[in-house]
Amino acid sequence: MPALQVRDLPPQVYEDLKTCAEEEHRSIAQQALVAIEDYLARRKREKEVQAVVDAGIPPVPKPWEPGYRDWQRSQAAAQARLERRREVFARIDALPISKDPEGFPSVAELIREDRDSR
Incomplete structure (x- = not known):
């Protein structure tokens, strides 16, 4: 040692x-x-x-410091936003997968058409 x-x-x-x-x-x-x-x-x-x-x-402020309550509220608001996002993504994930109709142009074709129109 x-x-x-x-x-x-x-x-x-x-x-x-x-x-x-x-x-x-x-x-x-x-x-x-x-x-x-x-x-x-x-x-x-x-x-x-x-x-x-x-x-x-x-x-992160200490509990005895000024601004701690505001920080707590902002953390609670952030947690609420996070929970709402999780719910939205869960609803999106539950949606059925949609398929493009027959003869619908591909993404590349749509982009090419948009670029050519300029």
């Missing part, structure tokens, strides 16, 4: 780390590892959120 040694750690950082370790019943090494893991996980989440923002997708 790789090891990490930190030189010239500021005394105040060491004291804060030591205090946290005591409060959470960990060794200083364990607390340092937890702090590093937390930082890296938070950084990864921030990058993922930034990717979503860059893609133009609005972030």
Whole structure:
């Protein structure tokens, strides 16, 4: 397993780390590892959120943030639209397949005729 040694750690950082370790019943090494893991996980989440923002997708607000109720309503409306689409497509799928009448021109012939008429 790789090891990490930190030189010239500021005394105040060491004291804060030591205090946290005591409060959470960990060794200083364990607390340092937890702090590093937390930082890296938070950084990864921030990058993922930034990717979503860059893609133009609005972030999901927290329940205590302003705009959460509007977001809930918009999500409910989106779900209702999705359900209506599913119903429409189900009705379309249930329709009988229609066949072109005998002698009806093909799609290619219709396009060619339209292009020639210009």
